Amino acid sequence: xxxxxxxxxxxxxxxxxxxxxxxxxxxxxxxxxxxxxxxxxxxxxxxxxxxxxxxxxxxxxxxxxxxxxxxxxxxxxxxxxxxxxxxxxxxxxxxxxxxxxxxxxxxxxxxxxxxxxxxxxxxxxxxxxxxxxxxxxxxxxxxxxxxxxxxxxxxxxxxxxxxxxxxxxxxxxxxxxxxxxxxxxxxxxxxxxxxxxxxxxxx
Numbered sequence: 001x002x003x004x005x006x007x008x009x010x011x012x013x014x015x016x017x018x019x020x021x022x023x024x025x026x027x028x029x030x031x032x033x034x035x036x037x038x039x040x041x042x043x044x045x046x047x048x049x050x051x052x053x054x055x056x057x058x059x060x061x062x063x064x065x066x067x068x069x070x071x072x073x074x075x076x077x078x079x080x081x082x083x084x085x086x087x088x089x090x091x092x093x094x095x096x097x098x099x100x101x102x103x104x105x106x107x108x109x110x111x112x113x114x115x116x117x118x119x120x121x122x123x124x125x126x127x128x129x130x131x132x133x134x135x136x137x138x139x140x141x142x143x144x145x146x147x148x149x150x151x152x153x154x155x156x157x158x159x160x161x162x163x164x165x166x167x168x169x170x171x172x173x174x175x176x177x178x179x180x181x182x183x184x185x186x187x188x189x190x191x192x193x194x195x196x197x198x199x200x201x202x203x
Contacts (some may be wrong), residue, residue: 004067008052009043011071015059016041018075029058086134094127121161125154145186152178 016026023041027034030051039045047055056063061078065071101119108114128151135144156175160168 005046006043011066013041014071090131090134093130121158
């Protein structure tokens with residue numbers, strides 16, 4: 001059976017690599033030297049209880065996770081549960097949204113003889129925005145890139161349909177630079193930061 005300091009050491013390495021932190025970055029967050037972080041990860045020293053609590057806060061996990069083996073599996077299981085709960089919440093929210101739209105459509109059709117079919121179209125970008133917020137919170141870059149891309153085009157398509165009699169096809173020309181800007185924000189900008197960070201590591 002592994003000693004507790006060896007388990008903690010392995011868990012510290014696992015957590016740091018999952019967050020893509022360097023030992024220096026962790027040291028700054030904890031106000032310690034990177035040499036101390038290195039010794040913790042090698043099992044030469046063991047953090048105090050207060051420091052374990054601070055580490056758990058940084059990685060947003062319960063402190064007891066640091067003391068148990070198979071941390072990676074525990075975190076993965078916890079994350080999957082949270083993702084499933086988040087998706088369920090979004091699905092329920094979207095269901096209530098379409099229920100509200102359907103009721104409003106029915107009322108306007110029945111009492112005022114207004115055919116507001118466009119309400120269902122507007123519900124699509126709103127639904128995408130709900131799922132986008134969830135993906136953004138959980139840092140799923142590919143998911144929030146796709147969802148916000150769909151949101152951009154859904155909004156412009158909805159505007160086009162809203163004012164269909166004016167044939168505002170040029171709205172889609174505005175959507176193109178919006179899409180380009182969003183792509184740069186999601187992929188080019190992070191890659192630039194990563195390049196600068198790698199250069200700093202080599203210095």
